[in-house]
Amino acid sequence: MNEAIKQAEKEFLEYVKKMGAYNEALSIMFWDLRTGAPKQGVEQRSEVIGMLSSEVFKMSTSEEMAAYIANLTTAEAKSELSEITLKTVEECKKEYDRNKKIPADEYKDYVILQSKAESIWEEAKDKSDFELFRPYLEKLVETNKRFLEYWGYEGNKYNTLLDMYEPGVTVEVLDKVFGELREKIVPLVQAISESPNKPETAFLFENFSKDKQRAFSLEILKQMGYNFDAGRLDETVHPFAIGINPGDVRVTTNYDENDFRTAVFGTIHEGGHALYEQNISSELIGTPLCSGTSMGIHESQSLFFENFVGRNYSFWKKNYALLKEYASGQFDHVALEDFYRAINESKPSLIRIEADELTYPLHVIIRYEIEKGLFNDEIEVKDLPQVWNKKYEEYLGVIPPNDAKGVLQDVHWSGGSFGYFPSYALGYMYAAQLKNALLKEIPNYDELLESGNIDPIKEWFTKNVHQYGKMKKPLEILTDVTGEGLNAKYLVEYLYEKYGKVYQLNL
Amino acid sequence: MNEAIKQAEKEFLEYVKKMGAYNEALSIMFWDLRTGAPKQGVEQRSEVIGMLSSEVFKMSTSEEMAAYIANLTTAEAKSELSEITLKTVEECKKEYDRNKKIPADEYKDYVILQSKAESIWEEAKDKSDFELFRPYLEKLVETNKRFLEYWGYEGNKYNTLLDMYEPGVTVEVLDKVFGELREKIVPLVQAISESPNKPETAFLFENFSKDKQRAFSLEILKQMGYNFDAGRLDETVHPFAIGINPGDVRVTTNYDENDFRTAVFGTIHEGGHALYEQNISSELIGTPLCSGTSMGIHESQSLFFENFVGRNYSFWKKNYALLKEYASGQFDHVALEDFYRAINESKPSLIRIEADELTYPLHVIIRYEIEKGLFNDEIEVKDLPQVWNKKYEEYLGVIPPNDAKGVLQDVHWSGGSFGYFPSYALGYMYAAQLKNALLKEIPNYDELLESGNIDPIKEWFTKNVHQYGKMKKPLEILTDVTGEGLNAKYLVEYLYEKYGKVYQLNL
Known part of the structure; x- marks a missing residue:
C-alpha cells in the first residue's frame, strides 16, 4: 500500500x-x-x-x-x-x-433555540397551550427550511430530513407504503370497534409487585439471549436501551404495579434494541460504524421482539405458567387464550406512546403527513392543532379534547427533530418483512417460541442484521435479506391475520 | 487589570x-x-x-x-x-x-512497569511468593530513586515522596511524631493484652441481613449530615467515597451478614470523606483546587467520624436502640456498656486494613520506617520479608505465617505509591488535634452526639477544613485551627483515656 x-x-x-x-x-x-x-x-x-x-x-x-x-x-x-x-x-x-454547510453563527443560534423551545414546549404541554409554543415551532421549522437550502435536496425537500434518520428512504417510497398501510388499517380498526367479541381485560390491572415484575423481566431477557455479562437492567421513568460498546449495552424499564404490561413489554422492547447493539461485530469497535444502522432498523429489532415474540401466542404458551408464579394470583382463573386476547386488545386512542400495535402506525402516519406538509409549504404551523385533530378523527375516530393530548404530546419537534417519526412505522414494516424472510429459514418459528428456544431466532438476526452495524444502509439490509424493497404487504397480512383471530372477525 | x-x-x-x-x-x-x-x-x-x-x-x-x-x-x-x-x-x-522533569520515554516505561507489577503482585500475593514480586519491586524502587534525582529533594530523599501526598510533611517531623506514638502505643497494647478485663464479643457475629444493615447505615449517614441530594450509597467489594463534584459525592460500602461492623463503620468512615468533598466551596468547582487538600487531611475526616463519632459511647447512647430495631435480636440481651466495649476491642493483628484504632498506627509506622530505609539505602528489597516480620514481632508481638499476610498484603507498592502510607496515621493525629480544638468551641460535644445532633460538629469542620479544598496546605489548616504543628500528644491522650476505660487498666 x-x-x-x-x-x-x-x-x-x-x-x-x-x-x-x-x-x-x-x-x-x-x-x-x-x-x-x-x-x-x-x-x-x-x-x-x-x-x-x-x-x-x-x-x-x-x-x-x-x-x-x-x-x-x-x-x-x-x-x-x-x-x-x-x-x-x-x-x-x-x-x-x-x-x-451551516454557518457557525446560525448553528449556534439554532442550538440555543432548541434548548429554549424544549423548555417552552414542556410548559405549553403542561398548560395545554399551543399558542405559547407556536412562535418557537415556527422558528424551528423556518430554520430547518433554511438549513435544507444549505444542505440541498433531491426530489422532495423533506427527503433530506428523512435521510438523517433513514438513509435512502424518500417521500416517494413513504407515500406508497404509508398510503397502503393507512388504507388497510383504517377499515380494520373500524371492524374491530364494531366487533361484539371484545377481550376481557380487567384482570390485567391487579397489583403485581415491582420486585416480582423485575424478576420475571430478567427471566424473559435471559430467554431472549440478552447477555448479562455485557449488560444490566435498571429502572428509569422513561425506559431506554443504550449501547455504550458491544460489551456494555444497558437496558432500563419502568414499573407500574397496577399494570405489569408496562415493564414486561417495555423490557422486551428495549431488550430487542439491546440484542442489536450487543451483537455488532467487534471489528467495528472504536469506529462510528459500531451502532445500529438507522432508527428504523433499530426499531425493527425492538418491535420484532415486543410484538412478534412478546405478543405471540406460542411465546405465552411457554411463559404464562412462569408469569403466574411471579404474579400474586391475578391470572389464576384466566385461561391462556383469554390472557392472549387481553394483551392484544386494540382500540383507538389519543396518545402515540400508549397505542397498541394495530393503531400505532396510524399515529405515525399522521405525523409524517403533517411534517411533509410543513416542509412543502402546504401546512402552516398556526394551523397545526386543527390539522392534527382532523386527521385523528379521520384515521382513528377520536378527537383530542385539548392540545396536550393532541399536537403537543410529543417532544420531538421541540428539539427540531423533523423526519424522525416515520422510522417508528418503518421499523414495524421492516420487522414484518424480516419475519417473512426468517420463516423461510426457520419454519418452526412458533415451535421454538413454545419451547423457549429463542436462540436460533436471535442468531438469525445477528447473522442478517446485528453484526453489520453501519456497514450496510437500512435498505441494503432489507434487500439483502428479503430480496425486495419496502413493502407494506407483510405487515398488513400479519395484522389482518392476528386481529382477525383475536376479535373473531369475518374478513 | x-x-x-x-x-x-x-x-x-x-x-x-x-x-x-x-x-x-x-x-x-x-x-x-x-x-x-x-x-x-x-x-x-x-x-x-x-x-x-x-x-x-x-x-x-x-x-x-x-x-x-x-x-x-x-x-x-x-x-x-x-x-x-x-x-x-x-x-x-x-x-x-x-x-x-521525567524524560518521556522513562515515564512511559514506568507506566508499563506499574501495570505489570500490579498484576504480578496479585499473583504473588495469591501464591504468597515474595520472590515472584521481588524483581518488580526492585525495579519500582530503583525507578523512583532515579526520579527523585530528577525531581530533587531537600534534606532527606524520602521527603520528596512524602510531599506528593502530604505537602510540607518531612522525615524530620515524622520521625518525631511517629517515634512518640510508637513509644506510647506499644506499652498500651502490651497492657491490654495482659488485662483480664477483656470485652465479650461473640454476639457481634450473628446474622444481620444486608437490607437491614443498609437501612441502618442510611439512617446514620443522614444523622451525620450527608446530603443525599448530592450523593448516593452503593455496594462494592472495596468501599470508597468519590467526589465527582461537590454536588455529586458518592459513597460505597461492603456488607458482611455475619459482622455488621464492616458496613456500619465502613459507611461512617466513607461518609466522613464524603462530608469533606460535599462541602468544598462551590467557588472552586472547575479548578484543580476542588478536592481534599491531602491524603492525610482527608483521612482525618473519615477517621474522625469513624472513631471519634462512630465508636463514641454517647453516639451509641443515641443509636443503640435504633440498631436493635434493625438487627434480628442479637443485641437484645446486651447492655449498652458491653456493646460499647465490644466494638472497641483491641488486639494485635497481622493485616493493616482489619486493625483496630489502637494498633492501626503501628502498622503504618512499620511501613513508614521501611520506606524511609529503602530510599535511604538502609534496607534492600530482598530483605523486606525478614525486616517486615521482625518489626511486626517487635511492635505488635505477632509474626506473619507467610508473606501474603505480611509484606505482600498491601497493593500500594505494586503501583509505585511510596510515601503514601504515612498519611493514614497522620490523618489520625490530625483528627485528634482537630478534636481538641473543636472541644474549645463545642464543649458539649458528647451531649450533641447523645441527642443525635451532629450538625454543629459537621459545620465546624466545614468552616475550618472542608470549604477550603486545596486553597490551604495540610499543615496550614492544622496550625490555623489549632495554633500548633503536628503533635502526637492528643492522639496518645485519647487512646490512653479510651482504652484505659474499656480495659479497666491501671495506667
Missing part, C-alpha cells in the same frame, strides 16, 4: 477512536444521569457533557478531519483501503458536510 | 475547566466500573479511560500550559490575580514540574 495513504489511515483511525472514546464517556454520563445521579450534581454534569460534546463536534468538523477525508477519498485510496476504513470515512464525511 | 494578564487568566481558567471536565468523566467511569459495569465492557472501557487520562496528562504538560504558567507567575500577574487563580496556577505548576 502507498505509504502516505497507510500513514493517513493509521492517523485517521486513531483520531476517530478518540472521538469514540469521548462518545463512550458521554454515553456513560447520559446513562448515569437517568439512573440515579444526585440532583445537585446535574448542573455541573451538564457543563461537562456540553464541553465533551463540543469537543467531539469540533473534531468532526476540524481541518484535520477535512484533510483526512480529502486524503482518504482519492481514487488510489479507495482502491487500497479496507471496507471498514472506507465506510468510516464515508460516515465522517457525511457528518462533516452536514455540519460544515 | 493589565489586559494581557486578564486575557491569559480567562483562557487559562477555560483550559483548566476542560481538564476538570475530563477528570469528571473519568471519575464517573471509575465509579461505574466498581459498582456494576458489565464485565465484557471493561476492556474497551479501560481503553477509553486510558485515552482520556493521557489527554489530561498531555494538557498538564503542554506548551500551552507552560505559557500560561510563565505568563501568570510574573510579579505583575501575582499582584493582580485573584487568590483562586494564583493557587490554581501553583497547583498546575507543581504538576507540570513533576511530570516534565
Whole structure:
C-alpha cells in the first residue's frame, strides 16, 4: 500500500477512536444521569457533557478531519483501503458536510433555540397551550427550511430530513407504503370497534409487585439471549436501551404495579434494541460504524421482539405458567387464550406512546403527513392543532379534547427533530418483512417460541442484521435479506391475520 | 487589570475547566466500573479511560500550559490575580514540574512497569511468593530513586515522596511524631493484652441481613449530615467515597451478614470523606483546587467520624436502640456498656486494613520506617520479608505465617505509591488535634452526639477544613485551627483515656 495513504489511515483511525472514546464517556454520563445521579450534581454534569460534546463536534468538523477525508477519498485510496476504513470515512464525511454547510453563527443560534423551545414546549404541554409554543415551532421549522437550502435536496425537500434518520428512504417510497398501510388499517380498526367479541381485560390491572415484575423481566431477557455479562437492567421513568460498546449495552424499564404490561413489554422492547447493539461485530469497535444502522432498523429489532415474540401466542404458551408464579394470583382463573386476547386488545386512542400495535402506525402516519406538509409549504404551523385533530378523527375516530393530548404530546419537534417519526412505522414494516424472510429459514418459528428456544431466532438476526452495524444502509439490509424493497404487504397480512383471530372477525 | 494578564487568566481558567471536565468523566467511569459495569465492557472501557487520562496528562504538560504558567507567575500577574487563580496556577505548576522533569520515554516505561507489577503482585500475593514480586519491586524502587534525582529533594530523599501526598510533611517531623506514638502505643497494647478485663464479643457475629444493615447505615449517614441530594450509597467489594463534584459525592460500602461492623463503620468512615468533598466551596468547582487538600487531611475526616463519632459511647447512647430495631435480636440481651466495649476491642493483628484504632498506627509506622530505609539505602528489597516480620514481632508481638499476610498484603507498592502510607496515621493525629480544638468551641460535644445532633460538629469542620479544598496546605489548616504543628500528644491522650476505660487498666 502507498505509504502516505497507510500513514493517513493509521492517523485517521486513531483520531476517530478518540472521538469514540469521548462518545463512550458521554454515553456513560447520559446513562448515569437517568439512573440515579444526585440532583445537585446535574448542573455541573451538564457543563461537562456540553464541553465533551463540543469537543467531539469540533473534531468532526476540524481541518484535520477535512484533510483526512480529502486524503482518504482519492481514487488510489479507495482502491487500497479496507471496507471498514472506507465506510468510516464515508460516515465522517457525511457528518462533516452536514455540519460544515451551516454557518457557525446560525448553528449556534439554532442550538440555543432548541434548548429554549424544549423548555417552552414542556410548559405549553403542561398548560395545554399551543399558542405559547407556536412562535418557537415556527422558528424551528423556518430554520430547518433554511438549513435544507444549505444542505440541498433531491426530489422532495423533506427527503433530506428523512435521510438523517433513514438513509435512502424518500417521500416517494413513504407515500406508497404509508398510503397502503393507512388504507388497510383504517377499515380494520373500524371492524374491530364494531366487533361484539371484545377481550376481557380487567384482570390485567391487579397489583403485581415491582420486585416480582423485575424478576420475571430478567427471566424473559435471559430467554431472549440478552447477555448479562455485557449488560444490566435498571429502572428509569422513561425506559431506554443504550449501547455504550458491544460489551456494555444497558437496558432500563419502568414499573407500574397496577399494570405489569408496562415493564414486561417495555423490557422486551428495549431488550430487542439491546440484542442489536450487543451483537455488532467487534471489528467495528472504536469506529462510528459500531451502532445500529438507522432508527428504523433499530426499531425493527425492538418491535420484532415486543410484538412478534412478546405478543405471540406460542411465546405465552411457554411463559404464562412462569408469569403466574411471579404474579400474586391475578391470572389464576384466566385461561391462556383469554390472557392472549387481553394483551392484544386494540382500540383507538389519543396518545402515540400508549397505542397498541394495530393503531400505532396510524399515529405515525399522521405525523409524517403533517411534517411533509410543513416542509412543502402546504401546512402552516398556526394551523397545526386543527390539522392534527382532523386527521385523528379521520384515521382513528377520536378527537383530542385539548392540545396536550393532541399536537403537543410529543417532544420531538421541540428539539427540531423533523423526519424522525416515520422510522417508528418503518421499523414495524421492516420487522414484518424480516419475519417473512426468517420463516423461510426457520419454519418452526412458533415451535421454538413454545419451547423457549429463542436462540436460533436471535442468531438469525445477528447473522442478517446485528453484526453489520453501519456497514450496510437500512435498505441494503432489507434487500439483502428479503430480496425486495419496502413493502407494506407483510405487515398488513400479519395484522389482518392476528386481529382477525383475536376479535373473531369475518374478513 | 493589565489586559494581557486578564486575557491569559480567562483562557487559562477555560483550559483548566476542560481538564476538570475530563477528570469528571473519568471519575464517573471509575465509579461505574466498581459498582456494576458489565464485565465484557471493561476492556474497551479501560481503553477509553486510558485515552482520556493521557489527554489530561498531555494538557498538564503542554506548551500551552507552560505559557500560561510563565505568563501568570510574573510579579505583575501575582499582584493582580485573584487568590483562586494564583493557587490554581501553583497547583498546575507543581504538576507540570513533576511530570516534565521525567524524560518521556522513562515515564512511559514506568507506566508499563506499574501495570505489570500490579498484576504480578496479585499473583504473588495469591501464591504468597515474595520472590515472584521481588524483581518488580526492585525495579519500582530503583525507578523512583532515579526520579527523585530528577525531581530533587531537600534534606532527606524520602521527603520528596512524602510531599506528593502530604505537602510540607518531612522525615524530620515524622520521625518525631511517629517515634512518640510508637513509644506510647506499644506499652498500651502490651497492657491490654495482659488485662483480664477483656470485652465479650461473640454476639457481634450473628446474622444481620444486608437490607437491614443498609437501612441502618442510611439512617446514620443522614444523622451525620450527608446530603443525599448530592450523593448516593452503593455496594462494592472495596468501599470508597468519590467526589465527582461537590454536588455529586458518592459513597460505597461492603456488607458482611455475619459482622455488621464492616458496613456500619465502613459507611461512617466513607461518609466522613464524603462530608469533606460535599462541602468544598462551590467557588472552586472547575479548578484543580476542588478536592481534599491531602491524603492525610482527608483521612482525618473519615477517621474522625469513624472513631471519634462512630465508636463514641454517647453516639451509641443515641443509636443503640435504633440498631436493635434493625438487627434480628442479637443485641437484645446486651447492655449498652458491653456493646460499647465490644466494638472497641483491641488486639494485635497481622493485616493493616482489619486493625483496630489502637494498633492501626503501628502498622503504618512499620511501613513508614521501611520506606524511609529503602530510599535511604538502609534496607534492600530482598530483605523486606525478614525486616517486615521482625518489626511486626517487635511492635505488635505477632509474626506473619507467610508473606501474603505480611509484606505482600498491601497493593500500594505494586503501583509505585511510596510515601503514601504515612498519611493514614497522620490523618489520625490530625483528627485528634482537630478534636481538641473543636472541644474549645463545642464543649458539649458528647451531649450533641447523645441527642443525635451532629450538625454543629459537621459545620465546624466545614468552616475550618472542608470549604477550603486545596486553597490551604495540610499543615496550614492544622496550625490555623489549632495554633500548633503536628503533635502526637492528643492522639496518645485519647487512646490512653479510651482504652484505659474499656480495659479497666491501671495506667
